[in-house]
Amino acid sequence: MLGNEQIVFVGAGAMGSAMISALLSRSIVAPNQIIAADPRRDICDELVRSYEVNVSTDNALACKEADIIVLSVKPEVLDKVFRSLSGSIGSDTLVISIVAGVKLDALVEGLKHKSVIRCMPNTPAQIGKGITVWTESVGVSSFQHEQTKLLLESLGRQIFVDDEKYLDMATALSGSGPAYVFLFIEALVEAGVNIGFSRTVAEELVYTTIKGSLDYAMNSSKNLSDLRTQVTSPGGTTEAALRCLEAGEFRTIVSDAVSAAYQRSIDLGKNS
């Protein structure tokens, strides 16, 4: 549990609300330590109803006494947020940004503040099963580093990196990763329907197969290639399917897709 720190979420949409929910459900903070600052009255009302946290539609007022500020807004409103927070961030306050593609330098400069964390969470964070890669500006103290670790662990796993270049890589692999997995699941369900299953049965078969395979792989001492070979008898059904995937250059397509996301993340960062 954190101490009595006050945490302000600037932007309390999907990710901000998920973080608030995760922090409270793991008792890392009490509801009265949280302020959600968001222009959406419906979101604020829902947060009060569900979690009894404090809410505000005024960023500057909300952040005046903050120990930790979490920036969880879309990149396109960030300049407006910088302006709204000008002169309202205490010198000992830690700012944690989950805004995709915006670099540490741009955050430090835009906020005129030295202690800034940049992180890349992913959507499973919304159920506490995400993975967040994060880095920090030179002004972050070791105490603030530990605070961040604790906060991010409420979203799932966390990995600290001391070079910001890994943030772009993480964006391409784990940040965008859930979308690749969902696409693969969609394609597999569609394939099941095409050979004659009802959608309901195809979904149950595919979801359970993916979850079971993942749990099996994570609990096995064998590597992925050994596990694959184990289900691939020579001349059998799996071999027929895998030959088809390899002929379609499945691995190359996946690699190209991740490289495209990586390049896009670098390009977006140049404009931030």
Ligand SMILES: NC(=O)c1ccc[n+]([C@@H]2O[C@H](COP(=O)([O-])OP(=O)(O)OC[C@H]3O[C@@H](n4cnc5c(N)ncnc54)[C@H](OP(=O)(O)O)[C@@H]3O)[C@@H](O)[C@H]2O)c1
């Ligand atoms: N969703 C994810 O899984 C995920 C994963 C990794 C990183 N991220 C990053 O997390 C950030 C937030 O994403 P999200 O999905 O939570 O977005 P979201 O659901 O749109 O939430 C953003 C919230 O901020 C509010 N807002 C707009 N302008 C504001 C301002 N000036 N001050 C305070 N709040 C303001 C928005 O209100 P309006 O709706 O009225 O604009 C909205 O309620 C993004 O930068 C995204 O790149 C998200």
